Amino acid sequence: MLTDTYAKEVRLFGLGSLFINRYLEAFEDKYQTMRRLRGKQAFSLVSWEILGALGNALAFCWIVLQARGGRLTPGNVLLFIQSLTYVQQNLTQLFGEVFSLQEALIYMERLFKFLDSKPNLAIIVLAQPVSRPIRLGIRFNAVSFAYPDGRVALEKVSFTLQAGETVALVGENGAGKTTLIKLLARFYDPTEGEILVDDTNLKNLDLDRWRQQISVVFQDFCRYCLTVGENIAIGNLETLNKPEALQLAAKKAGIADKINRLDHKYDTLLGKQFDGTELSGGEWQKVAISRSEALRDRQGFYSPATIANTHFRRTNGSFRSS
Ligand SMILES: Nc1ncnc2c1ncn2[C@@H]1O[C@H](COP(=O)(O)OP(=O)(O)OP(=O)(O)O)[C@@H](O)[C@H]1O
Ligand SMILES: [Mg+2]
Structure with missing residues (x-):
């Protein structure tokens, strides 16, 4: 909401307070959740700290008693005290690491899900070359397509584009025109039916070569900050x-x-x-x-x-x- 893309509408429609309030609501919600979590963490941290301090106190008492009984030399006392400090530092670090690990584990499920994800375009090892120029044309044969969320965008669409032909595809909003172009550029494969380029299934063509042959000016084309x-x-x-x-x-x-x-x-x-x-x-x-x-x-x-x-x-x- 802070970039120049939004500035015009935010000002024109007076959206500033609406979005600030939404932001504050979202912030408050997240903040409360964080507070609860941090509270729980602080409680267990403090418990461990108290337990550690008690352990330390006991060990110090033992050292003092031993020293008073003449069973420890001054050198030994120094050695024990230094060792205790060292053990305490390392334990604190260990608990810190355990907490970070706990936090990292929250994201592990997502990582494994990502690593397990299968490519949604079948990769053809022996892909066929793309004919240049196209001789016969492009044929959509009873092509149906549903987006990954299950929304059906095209249902049994069939037509032929002759080589060299100029075609305007006109239709209502949401009719599936852009989807059709996306299938043609093979961003997705049809759920049913086939797209034939000079009688070769688009799936069997060398994808890089095919994309080199296609150009699309999308509705939301990119404006690069280049020359x-x-x-x-x-x-x-x-x-x-x-x-x-x-x-x-x-x-x-x-x-x-x-x-x-x-x-x-x-x-x-x-x-x-x-x-x-x-x-x-x-x-x-x-x-x-x-x-x-x-x-x-x-x-x-x-x-x-x-x-x-x-x-x-x-x-x-x-x-x-x-
Ligand atoms: N990425 C997507 N995920 C899920 N559904 C989508 C996605 N893109 C489009 N759709 C749905 O698919 C249908 C067809 O959309 P498409 O963009 O192809 O329409 P269009 O004919 O290009 O419309 P317009 O004239 O408005 O550009 C719409 O109902 C839309 O909601
Ligand atoms: Mg469109």
């Missing part, structure tokens, strides 16, 4: 030191003129985090779109580069992304 050039090259790192490729990508995405007006052009640092230049929302979108253009340039053909969820709105006779 403009680097922000574009993120779509295809091979273009990082190729100004012509970056310029072409920017031109195709309609942002080249703006970049040329920036102080250091493609070397201008973006974002406020490191005192860079801030772009408008639409300009950032165009930078994100130019990432997919950077990918197209490498391939020299139109791959299934997908611009997901960039809604276009008509304004004054021209189309603007919104």
